[in-house]
Amino acid sequence: MHLSAMLDSAVRKAGDKEALVHGEQRWSYRELDATVRRAAAVLRDAGLRPGDRLAVMTYNSPAFLIAAFGxxxxxxxxxxxxxxxxxSEVDRLLRHCGARLAVVDEAVGARxxxxxxxxxxxxSRPDETPGKAGPDADADTSDSFEALVAHAExxxxxxxxxxxxxxxLYTSGTSGRPKGCVHTHRGIALTATYTSxxxxxxxxxxxxxxxxxxxxSPLNNWAMSTxxxxxxxxxxxxxxxRGMLEIIQKERVTAVFGAPIAFLAPLRAVPDFAAYDLSSVRAWIYGAGPLDADSARRLMSAYGSTNFHQVYGMSEMGPVGSSLSPDExxxxxxxxxxGGMPGVDLRVVTMDGTDATAGQTGEIWLRSDTRMVGYLDDEEATAKAFDGDWYRSGxxxxxxxxxxxxxxxxxxDLIITGGENVSSQEVEGVLRGHPDIVDVAVVGRPHAQWGETVVAFVVPGDGGAPTLDGLREWMEPLIARYKIPRELVLVTQLPRTPSxxxxxxxxRAELAG
Incomplete structure (x- = not known):
């Protein structure tokens, strides 16, 4: 299905139903469709042709979806x-994708x-409402996306x-410079189908x-699926x-997606959390990381719901992958x-190329019709990412x-020290239990004798910073000695991707100097 046809279908099924809400701005599906057709005319008049690339750099505003469908x-x-x-990052990305037209939020400005x-x-000036004025209104020749759309045919x-x-879709870049994942309409439509x-x-x-x-994920799993x-x-x-809680209560939201921290943060940051009525939500969906059992229990108790879902996927796959249901x-x-979610096949492949069995570890491979065509202008990286129909997740x-x-x-991120494999996530899991640690990341530093040595980057809590010797002593009964960090780096925060x-x-680059 073409994504424009997806919108057409929604108009036929629910034309007068509310499709899009942003503050006090609201569109029915019929109004949204008309606005999209005007946006398409604006983009065409600005020089956009079939096959061209339109860059959109906004916050979560109506302009993003209107420009996308346009x-x-x-x-x-x-x-x-x-x-x-x-x-400099914007410049590099635009040159890489070859965009010649872009929509940008005015708050982003000169960046x-x-x-x-x-x-x-x-x-884009979000306080303006695209599409609400008729085409017979006085023409506005400014560069305002909303004004141009409002006055277009x-x-x-x-x-x-x-x-x-x-x-x-540009990847978040956990392993280096982001790459552009090229997706078809059919692939994204299937992503929406399988997610739904x-x-x-x-x-x-x-x-x-x-x-x-x-x-x-917010775009293809949740906006497109809706x-x-x-x-x-x-x-x-x-x-x-607090804003998230206010919107849920006011708009009677039924499904919410976020990283785990998005649901944990209100418990600390909103003293009157319990005063909000969140009973309309039937699906609390999280991704970009797991929840431990204690955190899951805490969220279920605070939010008054057991309906938490975890989703796992990769941008290269739509994203689709697997899910953990509420009862799990x-x-x-x-x-x-x-295994994989509906429409997705998942396997774990060992180093010798065989499927892993209980207790074994291997690379997660995914297969689905949602998979990307490849990385933009990077045949070598595309070839490395796939083994036949299977995407190698890393x-x-x-x-x-x-x-x-x-x-x-x-x-x-696997650390090999003295011939032993060390999972950085395992070490991080232990360190998160330390009372003086707020956040932590573990990496390997090259070492002439051991191959690599284990280094912990730690964000200390208000109670004081741990010392390396104290930390090593605390970890001794909890984890094998070769996994215990030999270096400690104290930082105020860890670098993170938007997800x-x-x-x-x-x-690692910081350690290398």
Whole structure:
């Protein structure tokens, strides 16, 4: 299915139903469709042609979705851009993807517009409401995306086939410079389909998008799935703990996605947390990391719900992968689930190329029709990422006796010291139990004698910073001695991707000097 056809279908099924909510701004599916057709005309008049790339660099605003569907209606490709990037990063990304037209939030400003001088920028001013004024209103010739859309004529568009390129998704870059994942309309539509079945989503769902919508999962798993089902997308411009609770209560949100910290943070940051009515939510969905059993129990108690779902996936796959259902959250805490979600095949492959059995560790491989076409202009990286139809995730997983898979580490994060394999995530899990540690990341430093040595980057708590000797003594009864860090680096915070993953290559580079 072409993504424009997905919107068409929602209009036919639920034309007068609320499709999009942002503060006091609201669109029915019929109104959203008309606005998208005007946006397509604006983009066409700005020079966008079928096959061209449109970069969109905004917060979670209506302009993002209107520009995205407008681009697809015009037969073009969407390139979501992280609104937190600096000018040099924006410039490199735009040059890499070849975009010549872009929509940017006015709050981002010169960080974007100073990049790539040959790109035309349309400025999104979120307080304006695109599409609400009629085409017969006085023409506005400014660079305001919303004003131009409001005064444009609807256009039938130039959409193509579902095998055309819909998106170029740039990876979060945990292992280095981000790569562009090229996805077709069909692949993204299937991602929405498989996600909808997994949770499952319903046509009466009101889905809150609090995590950055330019990220793969909020966009394709949750926004696109909501359109696929004919539900309502509710946007929070930027995540903030109290703001999330307020929107859930006001809009009677039924499904919420976030990193684990998005649900844990309100318990600390909002003293009157218990005063909010969150009873409308039937699906609390988290990804980008697991929850331990104690954290899961704490969340269930605080939120008054056992309906927590974990999802695991990769941008290269749509993203799709696996899921851990509500009834598995405690007994299988830390696991990503058993096998793949509907429409996805998952296996764990050992070093000798055979499928892992209970107790064994190997690389997680995924297979689905949602898979990317490849990395943009990088045949070598694409070839390394696949083995036939299987995508090699780079994640190491261990299978338990019931077939559930637990992420052990990233392959590039495995530390080999004195011939022994050390899982950085295992060491981090132990260190998180220390009373003076708020956050931690473990990496390897090259060592002439041992190959690598274990280094812990620690964010200390308010009670004082641990010492290396004290930490080693505390860990002695908890973990094998060769796994205990030999170096301790105290930091105020850890570098992270927008999805919350620690960028360990940055820490390794810091050690290298």
């Amino acid at each position: 681009a697809w209606h015009a037969g073009a490709t969407l390139v979501p851009v992280n609104h937190k990037l600096q000018t 974007a517009t100073d990049a790539a001088a040959d790109v035309r920028w349309l400025i 609807e256009w039938e568009g130039a959409r193509g086939a579902d095998t055309d390129i819909a998106q170029i 079945v997994t949770v499952p989503l319903r046509r009466d769902d009101r889905t809150l998008i609090s995590m950055p919508i330019w990220h793969a 359109v696929f089902m004919g539900g309502t997308i509710v946007l929070q411009r930027e995540y903030e703990p 959250q405690i007994d299988k805490a830390g696991s990503i689930g058993r 994640d190491l997983g261990r299978i338990d006796k019931d077939g559930f898979v637990t992420i052990v580490d990233r392959m590039q 919350g993953k620690v960028t360990k290559h940055v820490l």
